[in-house]
Amino acid sequence: MTKFTDLGLAEPILRAVLAEGYTIPTPIQAKVIPIMLAGRDIVGIAQTGTGKTAAFVLPLLHNHSQMHGRPGPKACHALILAPTRELAAQIAENIRGYGQFIQHSVVVVVGGVRPAQQIKALSQGVDIVVATPGRLEDHIANGKFRLDKTKTIILDEADQMLDLGFMPAIRRLMAKVPKPRQTLLLSATMPKQIRQLAGDFLDRPVEISVAPQSRPIERITQQVYFSEKPGKRALLASLLSAPDVQHAIVFTKTKHGANKVVQNLEKAGIAASAIHGNKSQRQREHTLGAFRAGTINVLVATDIAARGIDVDDISHVINYELPNIAESYVHRIGRTARAGKSGVAISLCDGAERKFLFQIEKLTGIKLQRMNVGDTPSTKDDTPDERLHEPPKHKRPPKKKKHKQRSNRPSDKGKPKPKPVGAETTNKPAKPKPNRKRRPRRSTSNTG
Numbered sequence: 001m002t003k004f005t006d007l008g009l010a011e012p013i014l015r016a017v018l019a020e021g022y023t024i025p026t027p028i029q030a031k032v033i034p035i036m037l038a039g040r041d042i043v044g045i046a047q048t049g050t051g052k053t054a055a056f057v058l059p060l061l062h063n064h065s066q067m068h069g070r071p072g073p074k075a076c077h078a079l080i081l082a083p084t085r086e087l088a089a090q091i092a093e094n095i096r097g098y099g100q101f102i103q104h105s106v107v108v109v110v111g112g113v114r115p116a117q118q119i120k121a122l123s124q125g126v127d128i129v130v131a132t133p134g135r136l137e138d139h140i141a142n143g144k145f146r147l148d149k150t151k152t153i154i155l156d157e158a159d160q161m162l163d164l165g166f167m168p169a170i171r172r173l174m175a176k177v178p179k180p181r182q183t184l185l186l187s188a189t190m191p192k193q194i195r196q197l198a199g200d201f202l203d204r205p206v207e208i209s210v211a212p213q214s215r216p217i218e219r220i221t222q223q224v225y226f227s228e229k230p231g232k233r234a235l236l237a238s239l240l241s242a243p244d245v246q247h248a249i250v251f252t253k254t255k256h257g258a259n260k261v262v263q264n265l266e267k268a269g270i271a272a273s274a275i276h277g278n279k280s281q282r283q284r285e286h287t288l289g290a291f292r293a294g295t296i297n298v299l300v301a302t303d304i305a306a307r308g309i310d311v312d313d314i315s316h317v318i319n320y321e322l323p324n325i326a327e328s329y330v331h332r333i334g335r336t337a338r339a340g341k342s343g344v345a346i347s348l349c350d351g352a353e354r355k356f357l358f359q360i361e362k363l364t365g366i367k368l369q370r371m372n373v374g375d376t377p378s379t380k381d382d383t384p385d386e387r388l389h390e391p392p393k394h395k396r397p398p399k400k401k402k403h404k405q406r407s408n409r410p411s412d413k414g415k416p417k418p419k420p421v422g423a424e425t426t427n428k429p430a431k432p433k434p435n436r437k438r439r440p441r442r443s444t445s446n447t448g
């Protein structure tokens, strides 16, 4: 079995790893670290929870420890791009931990906070910048930051950046980093656009893929209570009062819904706080700090805001409302059962949400345990197993006749598509989303 000492990392970094309490490298760490130390580009297919952050941060810090000199004003040696503010803050925190015994500087550049402090921190030059793409582009456009001294660029959770519409910004940023450089791309999934991105910007990358050690979903007890909207409030309060609920995340579809749930829980004497895109960065950090410290045990979140929340001890995930996209359910419940632990995911499902429940069960291939209030498994089983493999049988309302004229109206063509529910973004891309199919123009000198 590979040991940390086999990987070629400098002594102060090994000391920090030991101080974190890690004894053996995870599979992604054992694979990525030597290849990154050898200077190769990497495409890593790995999910959160596999130890992927340390896989790129440890060799990055090792390389930094062997370097001399600062990058110069308004520049950085290494840039890490992340989809959300929370993930960026988390990565920077890991860098500080793993780099505690070496001299280094790290600056987080994200939206939602005043730019002045970031500009000041960047002005002297910094070793590592962890950023979300929108704010970083603003600093570059305003002449406050440059990428011409950057030697390493790492894209973390590339597929989520794609989902949030950051792909054009990423391409513009990548094109600004001169060659030779080392480029890493990490993603939980490999949609076509991410493959194309790797093909356009990485130089003969080594592809590394690790399966999660055991699929966390198998360690999660998944239950569903059928309740109409008015009954959900009291049910939620009673579920959260159970003695085994230590740390819980409650998911709602909307920011407004999250605030209402917090109010209702507070009325019921349960300390809770909301985290969503309308909260300032300071509020989010304060809330997350209180949640980690155990001052509050219940966090109420929307889907996007919950991404990048790295708390290992979440015992329960509760879906106050079911997501209309089945994949979101998998993301949500993956907040529990982390770091090898088990967890409970409870969904509250009203009549209108049954179709979502069906889609979730079809996607995961797992039938949620039907529960009755009082916490005993339901004996009434209203979803036979075979239904999981058939399309849902709804009574559809009669089809309305299409108004041909309307779809052809030129005034309709430019209209934005309605946002899907839950499409709240924590970091708005700097520019409106262009057509993804269009290939961006390549810069003549420094793109791959």
Ligand code: AMP
Pocket (backbone or CB within 6 Å): 021, 022, 023, 024, 025, 026, 029, 047, 048, 049, 050, 051, 052, 053, 054, 310, 312, 339
């Ligand atoms: P990540 O996939 O980077 O989000 O990491 C998931 C969790 O695993 C984090 O809480 C890390 O602190 C933890 N972790 C990372 N590497 C190791 C390791 N080698 N041994 C034990 N825990 C680790």
